[in-house]
Amino acid sequence: MNPAALDAGAAATLVAFGLTPRARPANDTTYLDLLSRYRTDRDFGAVVDSVVEGLGLVVLDSSELGLVLAPTAGSVFAQRLADYRSSLSVQDRLLHGLIHVGIAAYCYPTAAALLDEDVRVASVSAVERFLRDAAQRLHARHGDADPDPDQPELEQAWRLYLRRQPIRETSDGRAGVSTTGGMIKHAMERLTDQGLLQRISDAEGGTYRALHRYRVGVRELAATEAYRTLAGAAGDDVPAEAGAAAAGGAAGEGEG
Incomplete structure (x- = not known):
């Protein structure tokens, strides 16, 4: 096999990883x-970048922790709503969107947090409290006035959040899927399936460690108005357990 073909095969293997x-x-x-090789060999790097672009992907980060990729709009790798959860109402879609932004803002509430290597830990209960507190602060700030025309979906989402129950167990002991706790649980399990979080215990409804891939993805999200609004609404009250202090023994673990 000629060298160009070997490079193409190696590039495809790296993208698969x-x-x-x-x-x-x-x-x-x-x-x-x-x-x-991707990080040090310019010619091989160009081959990898071509494969990535051809598949409708972009490289968000490459480090000793791995190659972090994301799909572009219309990519075959882009997640469809039906793949996330089927038969969601319009209100539930807004809430799940808010919850994903809330998980990110809880784990990384500041620009500095996105740059450090501290282990970030979040539980279902902690994220629920964080989002409910942020929504209550936003309600205190805006009252029952009409939604801001610049952020209609965000305002509608946090108002909806306050109307939902945080917890309601089903007959088999699981959190009701229509509660905010159940929605957060689903979101964090999906992030775990995607290799972005790692479940470390069942405490507090499920406790998870944020992985490097997640931090890289949140860097992209941090530029959005919704992220800044939630992080700003929480202010200095972001619980300490979001950082390395609560990770305890997990702080020294790798991402294997």
């Missing part, structure tokens, strides 16, 4: 070697 949620360079020497 980047698309595999639980793949870690520390656990696979082939991944580690290809990643190192």
Whole structure:
């Protein structure tokens, strides 16, 4: 096989690693070697970038922790709403959108938090309290006035959030899917399936560690008005458990 074909095959293999949620360079020497080559060999890097672009993807980050990819609009790899949860009402879509932004703002409430390497830990209960407190602060600020024309969906979402019950257990002991706690649980499990969070215990409705891939993705989200509004509404009251202090023994763990 000629060198160009070998490079193309190696590039495709590296992209496949980047698309595999639980793949870690520390656990696979082939991944580690290809990643190192991508970062140091300009010609090979150009081949990888061409494969990435051809698949409708972009490289968000490449480091010793892995290749982080994201789909562009219309990419075959873009997540469809039906893949996330079927038969969502318009209100539920707004709430799930708010919840995903809320998880990100809870884990990384400041620009500095996005830059440090501290382990970030979040539980279902902690995120629920964070979002409810932020929504209550926004309600105190805006009252029952008509939604801001610049942020109609965000205002509608936090108003809807306050109307939903935080917890209601089903007959088999699970959180009701229409409660905010149940929605947060679903969102965090989906993020875990995508290799962005790692479940570390059942405490507080489920406790999760944010992984490097998630932090990289949140950097993109941090520019949005919704993220800034939620982080700003929480102010200095973001609980300490969102940072490394609550990670305890997890702080020294790798992402394997």
